[in-house]
Amino acid sequence: MRYVLIAGMFLLSLILPGTLFHFWSWSGIKPDLLMLLTIYIAMHHRLLGSAIWGLGAGLFEDFYLGRNVGMYTLTLVVVAILSNWLAERWYRENFLLTTFMVFLVTAVGQILVSFLSLGAGLHWSLSDIGRLVIGVSLYNAILVPLTYxxxxxxxxRGWLRYRPRYER
Incomplete structure (x- = not known):
């Protein structure tokens, strides 16, 4: 059941930004739900599992979007490693601290996406990059009290809890 739920959340995080959040966007800014899910999973797994999740999710998102293959792969691996590193040092039960962490890690991820996009030939101004980074980071941080x-x-304690093979 754990893997079915994770797969369902993964698919929803790919589909919802283009459908439901299209109507809830602020000046064209939508949340990056896959980055938010990667942060959550990295906070609750070990470093290697987090990096593998970021790699797989990033590859799937790159192929799903169909452009600039490798951009989201690199970004989500960095986001997963940074989230795991911060979660080991911060208290995960504190929702205010988690909200700040999501804002910070999303900002790093969006800055990386922006500069990789510039390297891929997109012509964005610094004001557009700043608006995107702050907007997506704020949107993801606002979603933390609702989802985390x-x-x-x-x-x-629930269905997403890892249970060793002998417990199953």
Missing amino acids: PWIHQSFV
């Missing part, structure tokens, strides 16, 4: 309590409890 349920996901955290599920990773700790």
Whole structure:
């Protein structure tokens, strides 16, 4: 059941920004739900598992979007490693601290996406990059109080909790 839920959340995080959040965008800014899911998973897994999740999710998103293959792969691996590193040093039960961490890690990820996009030939101004980084980071941080309590409890005590083979 754990893997089915993770796969469902993964698919929703790819589909919802183009459908539901298209209507809830602020000046064209939508949340990066796959980055948010990567942060949550990296906070509750070990470093290698987090990096592998970021690699797989990034590759899938690159192929899903169909342009600039490798951009989201690199970004989500960096986001997963940074989230895991910060989660080891910060208290995961504190939702205010988690909100700040999501804002910070999303900002790093969006800056990386922006500069990789510039390297791929997109012509963005610095004001556009700043608006994108701040907007997506704020949007993801606003979603933390709505989503993180349920996901955290599920990773700790619920269906997303890892159970060793002998427990199953």
